[in-house]
Amino acid sequence: xxxxxxxxxxxxxxxxxxxxxxxxxxxxxxxxxxxxxxxxxxxxxxxxxxxxxxxxxxxxxxxxxxxxxxxxxxxxxxxxxxxxxxxxxxxxxxxxxxxxxxxxxxxxxxxxxxxxxxxxxxxxxxxxxxxxxxxxxxxxxxxxxxxxxxxxxxxxxxxxxxxxxxxxxxxxxxxxxxxxxxxxxxxxxxxxxxxxxxxxxxxxxxxxxxxxxxxxxxxxxxxxxxxxxxxxxxxxxxxxxxxxxxxxxxxxxxxxxxxxxxxxxxxxxxxxxxxxxxxxxxxxxx
Amino acid sequence: xxxxxxxxxxxxxxxxxxxxxxxxxxxxxxxxxxxxxxxxxxxxxxxxxxxxxxxxxxxxxxxxxxxxxxxxxxxxxxxxxxxxxxxxxxxxxxxxxxxxxxxxxxxxxxxxxxxxxxxxxxxxxxxxxxxxxxxxxxxxxxxxxxxxxxxxxxxxxxxxxxxxxxxxxxxxxxxxxxxxxxxxxxxxxxxxxxxxxxxxxxxxxxxxxxxxxxxxxxxxxxxxxxxxxxxxxxxxxxxxxxxxxxxxxxxxxxxxxxxxxxxxxxxxxxxxxxxxxxxxxxxxxx
Numbered sequence: 001x002x003x004x005x006x007x008x009x010x011x012x013x014x015x016x017x018x019x020x021x022x023x024x025x026x027x028x029x030x031x032x033x034x035x036x037x038x039x040x041x042x043x044x045x046x047x048x049x050x051x052x053x054x055x056x057x058x059x060x061x062x063x064x065x066x067x068x069x070x071x072x073x074x075x076x077x078x079x080x081x082x083x084x085x086x087x088x089x090x091x092x093x094x095x096x097x098x099x100x101x102x103x104x105x106x107x108x109x110x111x112x113x114x115x116x117x118x119x120x121x122x123x124x125x126x127x128x129x130x131x132x133x134x135x136x137x138x139x140x141x142x143x144x145x146x147x148x149x150x151x152x153x154x155x156x157x158x159x160x161x162x163x164x165x166x167x168x169x170x171x172x173x174x175x176x177x178x179x180x181x182x183x184x185x186x187x188x189x190x191x192x193x194x195x196x197x198x199x200x201x202x203x204x205x206x207x208x209x210x211x212x213x214x215x216x217x218x219x220x221x222x223x224x225x226x227x228x229x230x231x232x233x234x235x236x237x238x239x240x241x242x243x244x245x246x247x248x249x250x251x252x253x254x255x256x257x258x259x260x261x262x263x264x265x266x267x268x269x270x271x272x273x274x275x276x277x278x279x280x281x282x283x284x285x286x
Numbered sequence: 287x288x289x290x291x292x293x294x295x296x297x298x299x300x301x302x303x304x305x306x307x308x309x310x311x312x313x314x315x316x317x318x319x320x321x322x323x324x325x326x327x328x329x330x331x332x333x334x335x336x337x338x339x340x341x342x343x344x345x346x347x348x349x350x351x352x353x354x355x356x357x358x359x360x361x362x363x364x365x366x367x368x369x370x371x372x373x374x375x376x377x378x379x380x381x382x383x384x385x386x387x388x389x390x391x392x393x394x395x396x397x398x399x400x401x402x403x404x405x406x407x408x409x410x411x412x413x414x415x416x417x418x419x420x421x422x423x424x425x426x427x428x429x430x431x432x433x434x435x436x437x438x439x440x441x442x443x444x445x446x447x448x449x450x451x452x453x454x455x456x457x458x459x460x461x462x463x464x465x466x467x468x469x470x471x472x473x474x475x476x477x478x479x480x481x482x483x484x485x486x487x488x489x490x491x492x493x494x495x496x497x498x499x500x501x502x503x504x505x506x507x508x509x510x511x512x513x514x515x516x517x518x519x520x521x522x523x524x525x526x527x528x529x530x531x532x533x534x535x536x537x538x539x540x541x542x543x544x545x546x547x548x549x550x551x552x553x554x555x556x557x558x559x560x561x562x563x564x565x566x567x568x569x570x571x572x
Binding site: 054055163192193194195196197198200201204219220221222223225226246249259260261262263264265266267268269270271272273275276279280283 | 327328445474475476477478479482483486501502503504505506507508509527528531532541542543545546547548549550552555556557558
């Protein structure tokens, strides 16, 4: 993992939103919400960086700002030596086939009027418009098998799939352009535990096979710990902690990380009841 | 006598594709003051069972079997009688705190409504008294500045706060049985821990029984005495939480437990659910 050149470096990223006050008049200045306050990190090739934090801490905003789905106020995003923030739309399109994204809501992120095959083929049409029909179909079938869907389902519509299958379609769509990095924005939080395990395993296998770099965003610490090499904990748009996954979980430095870890329930009645008793005793003491 | 006694509950729907069995032959009992957890994947019929108890099933649902609340049959009650039961005896907290409050009404109006029409002593309460009572209840679910906040609209609260409002609202008439349908699924872990602590605290204060529907096994381990595992409308296993977690007998329960990623253990790969038991079950039925 100790490759010399990181594939992605983010430096001092800031994202701000303007909010209109209630009953504001047109000449009143809007309030400014600082969603991401100067975040910097590196991502090595083939590495998984987990980003955790509570809702509203800016983890999705950060991810979206990195690939310029939303504008950032300041900061640099160096992707293989070039700054994404200074690119024109045409150059950016070229980069987007190298950085793909998987979204949280498996059904809502698929166009209901396209078949699974069309959905998976769409990025090919955008980024490689010269691909022949046969070639496209071959690639789509290949990828469907790779993510664990039967190629016979190619003509089905999203509503005919279960949540886990929809997420697999989303993964296949992200993979078809042979990306170097995938941003996963809460890819498993809408899934049942049993399905969640399958999708997490799939992502880990694909990463090993294809040498992908992953930015894995989730609010579930136990999933993030499982898949990540390093973990970044965000607190109100700031980095609370960034370090090796094992260290962050077993030896957290920041009080915020400790609070997050203590809140995760353990599926073991004896351990969990003891933890709750300790937590309550602590609350009663203070 | 058990507080809630469900025997051989069956819920079916007539659809164009034939009859769909949502719940097949479910029996359970809940005693006074105890906590029963119902766990299972989406589509396992756990919410359907709860809706049947509350008389909230859609009109095209066909219900058979018996649901007895304190010895009184609930199935087939008229809306009026059902309302009496729903106001003073059984209360329910729904999964989504965003959609279960009326966005057009201030919290004060929608909370006080319950008391104005269904005061615990059977008389109508004056609005001023009702609101004073609501403020007291909001304070007991630890909403700061409840006196001022009660006049806000639901969208002015965060997800966790809204779920507290829902809990406060359901406790206004001092129910003896509280059905909580995935009360923390939409919330962050830290908020989830606070809400669960709160529920346990309130349970001791008001001596009520709780039926907790969830797919989070960690929560079940911490706060439920008995657990029932459901799969595709059937009860797989039922018993003390410590027994079920310590030595699960059904392969489905085993699979479900091993699919949960844990913070306190380092595993190479997540176990995925082995579906081979399905074939076995189908054979047994034939």
